[in-house]
Amino acid sequence: MASLGNIPQNEKSKSFDIVETYHRLLNEDPDLTMPVAAIEALIELLVQSRAVTVYETLDLVKTQSDYLKSRIPNSISLSAGTDLFQRYMISSLKPSSTGNFETVRQHLLSNGRLFVSRAKAGRERIAAYGRHFVRDGSVVLTHGGSRVVGALLGKAAEASKSGGNVRFKVIYVINDARSSESKAVVFALRAKGVPVATISEGAVGYAMGKVNLVIVGAEGVVENGGIISRLGTYQIALLAKAAGKPFYVAAESHKFVRLYPLGQYDLGIDQEVIEFKTEDEDDLSPEERKFAERTPTIEERKEYFDTGIDLPKPNTAVDAVDFTPPALVLALITESGVLTPSAVSEELISVWW
Amino acid sequence: MPSSDPPTAEPSPAAAPAPAKANTAKQQKGKEPATSTDGSKLSGAELKARAKAEKAARRAQALLEKGTTAPVAAPIPGQQPKTEGQKGPKAQHKRGNSMSLEVRNVPVRGSQKAAPVVPAEPKKEDKTVEFFRHLYKLRTTSIAGASKEVHPAVLALGLQMSNYTICGSCARLVATLQAFKRVIESYTTPPQNSLSRHLTSHVLSPQIEYLSSCRPLSISMGNAIRWLKLEVSKVDVSVPDAEAKKSLCDAIDVFIRERITFADQVIARSAADKIKDGDVIMTYAKSSIVQRALIRAHEEGKKFRVIIVDSRPLHEGKHLAAALVKIGMDVKYCLINGLSHNIQDVTKVLLGAHAMMSNGRLFSRIGTALVAMEANEADKPVIVLCETIKFTERVALDSIVHNEIAPADELVIPGGPLEKWGDIKKLQLCNPMYDVTPADYIQMIITESGNVPPTSVPVLHRLGNESQG
Numbered sequence: 001m002a003s004l005g006n007i008p009q010n011e012k013s014k015s016f017d018i019v020e021t022y023h024r025l026l027n028e029d030p031d032l033t034m035p036v037a038a039i040e041a042l043i044e045l046l047v048q049s050r051a052v053t054v055y056e057t058l059d060l061v062k063t064q065s066d067y068l069k070s071r072i073p074n075s076i077s078l079s080a081g082t083d084l085f086q087r088y089m090i091s092s093l094k095p096s097s098t099g100n101f102e103t104v105r106q107h108l109l110s111n112g113r114l115f116v117s118r119a120k121a122g123r124e125r126i127a128a129y130g131r132h133f134v135r136d137g138s139v140v141l142t143h144g145g146s147r148v149v150g151a152l153l154g155k156a157a158e159a160s161k162s163g164g165n166v167r168f169k170v171i172y173v174i175n176d177a178r179s180s181e182s183k184a185v186v187f188a189l190r191a192k193g194v195p196v197a198t199i200s201e202g203a204v205g206y207a208m209g210k211v212n213l214v215i216v217g218a219e220g221v222v223e224n225g226g227i228i229s230r231l232g233t234y235q236i237a238l239l240a241k242a243a244g245k246p247f248y249v250a251a252e253s254h255k256f257v258r259l260y261p262l263g264q265y266d267l268g269i270d271q272e273v274i275e276f277k278t279e280d281e282d283d284l285s286p287e288e289r290k291f292a293e294r295t296p297t298i299e300e301r302k303e304y305f306d307t308g309i310d311l312p313k314p315n316t317a318v319d320a321v322d323f324t325p326p327a328l329v330l331a332l333i334t335e336s337g338v339l340t341p342s343a344v345s346e347e348l349i350s351v352w353w
Numbered sequence: 354m355p356s357s358d359p360p361t362a363e364p365s366p367a368a369a370p371a372p373a374k375a376n377t378a379k380q381q382k383g384k385e386p387a388t389s390t391d392g393s394k395l396s397g398a399e400l401k402a403r404a405k406a407e408k409a410a411r412r413a414q415a416l417l418e419k420g421t422t423a424p425v426a427a428p429i430p431g432q433q434p435k436t437e438g439q440k441g442p443k444a445q446h447k448r449g450n451s452m453s454l455e456v457r458n459v460p461v462r463g464s465q466k467a468a469p470v471v472p473a474e475p476k477k478e479d480k481t482v483e484f485f486r487h488l489y490k491l492r493t494t495s496i497a498g499a500s501k502e503v504h505p506a507v508l509a510l511g512l513q514m515s516n517y518t519i520c521g522s523c524a525r526l527v528a529t530l531q532a533f534k535r536v537i538e539s540y541t542t543p544p545q546n547s548l549s550r551h552l553t554s555h556v557l558s559p560q561i562e563y564l565s566s567c568r569p570l571s572i573s574m575g576n577a578i579r580w581l582k583l584e585v586s587k588v589d590v591s592v593p594d595a596e597a598k599k600s601l602c603d604a605i606d607v608f609i610r611e612r613i614t615f616a617d618q619v620i621a622r623s624a625a626d627k628i629k630d631g632d633v634i635m636t637y638a639k640s641s642i643v644q645r646a647l648i649r650a651h652e653e654g655k656k657f658r659v660i661i662v663d664s665r666p667l668h669e670g671k672h673l674a675a676a677l678v679k680i681g682m683d684v685k686y687c688l689i690n691g692l693s694h695n696i697q698d699v700t701k702v703l704l705g706a707h708a709m710m711s712n713g714r715l716f717s718r719i720g721t722a723l724v725a726m727e728a729n730e731a732d733k734p735v736i737v738l739c740e741t742i743k744f745t746e747r748v749a750l751d752s753i754v755h756n757e758i759a760p761a762d763e764l765v766i767p768g769g770p771l772e773k774w775g776d777i778k779k780l781q782l783c784n785p786m787y788d789v790t791p792a793d794y795i796q797m798i799i800t801e802s803g804n805v806p807p808t809s810v811p812v813l814h815r816l817g818n819e820s821q822g
Contacts, residue, residue, distance in 0.1 A: 223804065225806065258803075262627070262701070262734040262796055342806060345806050345809040345812070349805070
């Protein structure tokens with residue numbers, strides 16, 4: 001294994017395409033989140049790598065993570081996973097952990113797998129914490145296709161079925177351009193007997209008076225406790241604040257990302273949301289239109305990622321995200337408990353020190 | 354009355370030490386018989402307290418006879434014999450254990466109560482502002498009267514601090530540590546003594562005292578001095594002098610390098626990263642670390658403008674403006690009265706810090722809070738650049754309890770209408786040095802250990818101290 005030397009090993013790692021692996025993992029398991037998929041991809045990389053020293057391994061993981069990040073249009077969520085994994089590697093590959101490198105590597109791999117399985121279980125725990133926020137007779141407003149929120153509401157609905165007296169209604173904000181991802185959640189909830197109303201994004205302010213609480217998911221939770229989420233979350237948070245309704249975020253703690261945006265335009269990614277034009281032309285090219293109308297199932301993702309582009313396209317309005325500042329977030333429901341936004345920073349400091 | 358009184362006397366600890374002090378307030382006198390007769394035991398602590406009270410009374414008496422206006426214990430002559438006479442019965446006081454502690458507090462309490470009485474004597478009008486009266490300190494502005502133990506390097510430094518030649522939290526910290534290094538270098542442990550026991554109490558303390566008499570110590574200086582004392586106390590008794598001194602000096606060098614030099618580099622880099630093309634950066638007065646960050650961003654080829662807001666009396670922003678213009682940056686300079694006009698163009702506000710309090714509040718040059726408030730009102734992000742050495746476990750709710758009052762004459766423009774302000778009746782000038790910015794106005798603190806929200810100040814402070822000690 002170790003006899004392969006440097007040059008063949010480089011060729012070997014070239015043949016392993018981390019971006020492809022990442023997409024394959026996302027496709028195989030619809031329940032997988034981006035950070036976890038990134039970590040799983042890195043674990044596969046380690047399995048296949050022929051690195052024999054600690055430094056080599058770290059270097060390999062770093063370059064591959066950077067490569068992966070550069071190939072994905074919105075790498076915020078994914079970078080939470082790669083950063084966490086690198087951090088974990090550095091702490092577990094310390095010189096103090098003696099023994100030969102191979103045992104350390106095996107240990108790393110098995111722990112990495114444990115991490116992935118725990119991350120998947122995290123969603124259930126969030127649902128268990130979060131369902132207590134849904135009181136009897138309340139109306140919950142939500143938005144986007146967050147799987148955590150889906151699980152949370154599903155859990156709350158099940159509680160009402162199994163003899164609990166939690167009867168609640170859901171107002172689902174649906175973006176026309178990507179309604180299909182929400183439709184799956186709406187369908188599942190209605191199947192459980194939860195009355196669901198779907199409204200357009202323009203109707204949020206109108207509907208806010210009937211709402212008791214807002215729960216949304218997040219792509220990433222940033223250092224100051226704010227969240228990065230599907231475009232439209234920020235305005236919902238603002239409206240909730242103006243109406244005095246609690247705004248909760250359900251997110252796994254592996255989505256905590258070392259990023260500190262100061263505002264909407266400081267996310268470190270390019271987004272084509274505001275485009276000034278003088279010619280009256282079609283907003284979307286046929287290709288993009290097809291993409292916009294896709295259903296966000298596995299095949300669609302494949303189509304999107306397999307466009308063969310070398311450099312990632314900036315996020316279009318459909319895929320764009322916005323930043324919700326911590327002042328608008330009442331609490332974050334994570335698998336390790338319900339946190340205030342300021343606790344996120346402490347959590348991140350404790351991980352990174 | 355005596356036997357039925359305990360319910361009122363017992364729960365109020367303030368009543369217990371009252372008889373022990375010469376200058377008790379009048380309303381407390383009524384309680385004295387009550388507390389004095391309800392017991393006959395005499396504990397050791399009580400005896401100690403009594404001796405102390407007697408000593409204080411004697412000293413106060415002596416001062417009074419000298420004709421000086423005693424600042425701490427200024428008793429009213431009429432009260433003196435009365436309390437003296439009450440000492441007999443008072444000695445039978447019962448609650449001895451808690452007493453010794455309380456007695457120690459009395460001089461402070463007494464001075465506050467005595468204060469309004471003192472100006473009753475016909476004398477010069479008090480020109481201090483009432484709210485800030487606890488902060489007034491006479492600054493040493495010459496080496497006359499300095500203790501002979503003070504090292505020449507420290508003497509010079511004290512004067513430089515007092516006339517703002519060395520100004521700014523970090524500069525003062527570094528200069529102090531350098532001076533202390535020279536103090537340590539010239540130190541020899543006297544025979545029958547060990548360095549770890551002798552150095553701090555007999556050599557460092559007078560230096561620190563002198564420095565704080567020139568200008569109150571900054572928070573960062575306090576942190577560093579605490580660290581240095583700890584280092585000295587860790588020196589092994591068996592280590593020879595030369596070796597111990599060398600290791601201490603090396604430790605100081607490492608401290609300066611890690612906590613300031615490297616920290617500044619890291620902060621300047623992260624802050625420069627935050628500056629984007631097309632930004633308009635506003636800053637207030639002059640902070641060395643803000644200056645470094647701006648220069649670094651400029652050197653990285655970023656195109657941005659800077660608006661420097663400044664204020665009287667120190668006009669520190671002028672130095673910053675001059676330094677930035679020299680390297681060809683686009684700078685606008687305005688005084689604080691132009692703030693609300695200029696805030697509209699701004700995209701980010703960078704501020705320096707004197708200290709970060711544990712409740713996330715920023716303690717910085719007076720006027721900073723105003724800038725942060727305006728920025729917040731206009732929805733512009735406020736970023737504070739601060740080394741973790743400036744973090745403190747203390748909290749601040751306002752800028753009155755803890756502050757520094759500079760001489761009021763600094764506010765007076767020579768030849769201006771206020772020139773003879775001292776002679777104008779009922780006119781007081783107040784020149785505080787710092788103010789407190791609420792945490793809500795601060796979006797981000799850039800430190801050498803990362804960018805954090807103001808709520809994480811206590812966390813970083815704890816971590817910084819753990820790694821230190």
